[in-house]
Amino acid sequence: MTVQWKLFADLAERAGDRHVTVDVGAGDTVEDALEHLLEGRDELRDRVLDDDGELRSQINVLRNGANVLTEEEGLETELEADDELALFPPVSGG
Structure with a gap:
């Protein structure tokens, strides 16, 4: 199955x-989809993950509009067909 990432800024x-x-398989998680997204995209990987390979605290990950880190099971959230994932960098404004 496939899932789509929307990327911002x-x-x-x-x-x-x-x-x-x-492309993701049955039972794959948001973390699996993130790894697929980052494959071959080193500049994006460096922006999203820290030196330990962990998601940077200021990066927001959404699944179908819900923040997986606060509203779901984190990066271990299991994917469903046609899920839409989104990555947001820190947002500031005034």
């Missing part, structure tokens, strides 16, 4: 596109 620039579709 500098994350889209680093990925080379605002929308990226990745």
Whole structure:
């Protein structure tokens, strides 16, 4: 099955596109889909993950509009067909 990532701000620039579709298998998680997204995209990987390979605290990950880190099971959230995932960098404004 496939899921689509929507990328915002500098994350889209680093990925080379605002929308990226990745293939995932049954039982795969948001973390699996993130790994597929980051494959071959070293500049994006460096922006999203810290030196230990962990998600940077300021990066938000959404699944169908819900923040997986606060509203679901984190990166271990299991995917379903046609899920839409999103990555947001820190947002500031005034």
